[in-house]
Amino acid sequence: MSAASASQPPSPQSGTLKSPRVCLNCRRKKKACDKGLPSCSRCIESRQVCLHEDDVGGSSTPGSHRFSPIMGQYVSPMMEQHLVGGSHHQPGWSTLSPSLFASMDSVEDIHSFIFRCLSEIAESRQGVELAVSSYFADVNTWFTIIERATFERQLEDMWVNPSAETGVLVLCMRLITRSPIANPISGMGDRHYLSAKTMLNLVQSKVPAFSIQLLQAELLVALYECSHGMPQQAYMSVGNCCQMSRALGWHNKAFWSLEQQSLGPRQLKMCSILWWAIVYVDCLVHVGYQDQKYPLHTTNFTPSPSDFSIPFPEALDRYLPGSLAFSFHQGHQGFLLDAELAQIDGLVWPEANSAGYLRTVLQQLSPSNPSSSPPTIAERNSITELIMGHTINLLAGKRTAAVGANFIALMKINHAGLLVNAHPHRSGSSAGIPGTSASSSATASDLRPIETIRSVIDSVYSEAHQQQQALAAATASMSSGGGSGSATPSLRSWAPCGAFAAYYAALLLISHGDGVLRDQEWLIKVEGLKKTLEIGCRRWKVAEKYLEGVNIALSNRLGYTG
Template sequence: MQTPSANSSLESAPQACQSCRSRKRKCDKALPRCAYCTNRATRCSLMRSRADSRGQCRRDQPCEYWKPPATSRSATTSTPEREWFPSPPKDKHSDFQTISFPTILFLDPDLLRYGQVETLHAVAPATPHILHLLGNLDEIRITAEKFFGHIHQWMPFISKKRFYDLYLQPSFHTRSDVVLLLLAMKLIMAFPPVGPRSPRTALYHATKHFYVVVEDSLSILALQAGLLVALYELGHGIYPAAFLTIGSCARYAYALGINVSPRVSTKRVITLVEVEERRRVWWALVVLDRFVSIGCPGRPFATPDPKLDDLLPADDAAWDRGIVRPDSFSTLSSPMTGHMSKFALVCQAARLLGEVLNYLSNHYTSRDDSWMQLDRTLTSMLTVALNIDCPDYDQITFIYSALVALYTPWLSSNAAEEVESDYSRRGRVVLQQITNQINANLIERQCFLGRDPEDISPWGMYFGYQVCGAHMRSGRKSQQEAEVVKSLREGFVAINMRWGVAGVYLQLLEAQQVIRLGT
């Protein structure tokens, strides 16, 4: 690489730099730094990287040109291009390229052990438009309170204690990943607009765009924000965006070192609360990855199937207080009990849903009996969820959806023409049991229609849609079945004000009815 000289450059200083003058060396007067000073700075940079010097190299002096006295200025230097140019401010990074932490993490993570490579963590700051959408501190606190009072109750993968202790402090509001998480919280708490029902609002587009800007930060907050965006898309029926966002989140989790080989270098966590948070983030990803494909088995999952020795989330209430007890952990192979955390039971159901979808993708047309074991396990889990003092709606509806998904091939066809088999007979029994349960709880006790829309999860949409469709396709409906269908459709109308996918399912039911009348 050639260094520009005074003869090859139109921009040169009128006099030699001070360093060359003091050493009585010939100076090529190149701007902004002469060749001698440039070569000397390069040598000093190499000496710093080899010796890990923490100070500035004594030979690495700035190249400065002094402005000549006004009386000695010649005509050739009177133009603006030829006047005195001050040397750029001396910066310790000006002589070599600073490499970002994620780049080293992927190209050669072993270098990070020695701490001799300077890394850069700069991320583009939030724009005024983003900050305006986010609102002031009071609005942020209201959004956080709503989030932890509603969404967090059935999808707890953000540490409540760490959030309030750290991210609500004014000093953190300049961090782009914190701003992104706060923006995603505001998005997930937003109801669909009353006018045009499209959930692709300005807030949605702004959050998606800002996620792309911030993702280079390689922060768990950015991953949590991505999961909230995916949940928003799933709850409002935004496809294929929901499917693609979940896949992107899975890759981001791998980049962070979550659920990967221990040999992969990543940020070290030093508290049990952080370890638990990373575990919950992974399980939330597994839950979404399975549920997003519940209506269309066959597409590969973005996350691997959980193993029986994988740890489940710890006690939800204790974790919210910042307490994680190592002796209270349970695995997927642990017996299911009503004392397990609510989120842990949903995670177990998500693992079974994954097995159901794998079965439907590969084996359901054969005569094997794999579906029997899945049926028994899901039924046992449903019994555990129902036989407690305060049954949880979100757990029960998730299990219902997984159980109904197992019999979707039978439910989606004309049951009267289905070839009689153990599978079809069991499908009718399951349909009737769920119908009876809905009639007892949904209609008589009104446990569903009277709920606050902000508390409702989207887990029950799929099983409600399939139950309605199966009864609508049936030639003869009993009075009880007719009441269940009517109540479920009223429930979809109520949920539609919170989750737009309920309105989509209503349209699909109407399409089924039109097709049936047409035939």
């Protein structure tokens, strides 16, 4: 077959009616059209609605109409710009071709539609597999909510039997691994985000029931929104996750009975991982955007009965033969972890405990919780011991990416004690530090909070310094031709909670560095933390907000001291 004949559309059957004009889809693609009625051969083959100028009303110049997903039909550019509120540019709400949405009123099922959307965005099967590989090398190492072995089987099956749930999960995996775009406002300008969000909402409205894959996709979207300056959207997405968990029955004590645990430990372990991942993101939204006062969703989803709580993932390991990989090894002082583990039996997510600790601290410190009173010195010291021990295990087990949640919890629970020990003229100088209060039941003789916060700040600063060294090494390797990619891999181990931990530590140093903390190098450390936030802006857009906050606080402090 010649190249010329290959570009021609299939010939219409003899006796088929023909239109006097080329259809709008073929005209837009600049392809030959056989003008068949009621649909040309190209539109039949691509499963698109075949329309002509007469079908959309009135005459027009060639190429002057395009399919509008808002109206569900072809409209003029002027009308479409009016609908979306634009006036000088075409709307950039999606990375998808507008013709894809023409099939929404056709007989095409949702699974085939999402598969075509994924194919157009990723461009090829190789593009899909590259996105999946990047996800498991990046986010899933510190936000481990997907069992790789199971997912890879689902992905392989998708090429034969398209699945809307698998397809939209791939879109969300691809989204969360992308670096932020150059947008001065928020991630809302990212067309990939808008495409993934639209596809997820569409699938949720079309499939008959909630699934684990849809919850995983919603969680990744929530994490993206939280990390890229979209707190309102993140708050709503976390709420959706909570509602899905309730619909799946996770808040019923019978769901977690010992009998159920022994019968289906793998399924229940994944459910536990996902619930505590919801708590994790919920806490990040709460602490990361204190100025907007988003309450915790997960505290309102009390299991039934109220004395029952959803177990941590490791509670299910006793029923799994491969769970020895998670055991705590006294000799090595850390969690044993094989990075290649891909099955639920050995899946490790100690960050679930971090989420539990942080939520407990936030609940104890919440002024809007009438049932709780400020923690006593004994209560504060007790939870500090638990979090410190868990932090040491995380660092020894090379789970440093998400240890920021522990750092945040330690700084918050000990902040009030730090203020009590501060100088009288320093006791009110914590303005601008999120979630702080001068009230505490601690006494001036209790110096434990000072030592704890000193230790945490030193750890945050040390992690920040290592991050800078890793980036410098990656950049040097790339410049010398020894690297195979960009410096991005050095940012993979930096979770968004690390940005807030660096921000919080910097504010504490600015307020109390040369006071109660007695740190002669406080300004040097603040500059180092600022540099880390500058690096973090390349990965998480919310780091820009924190960097601005540190600059303002430092400027005010230096101006005050003259």
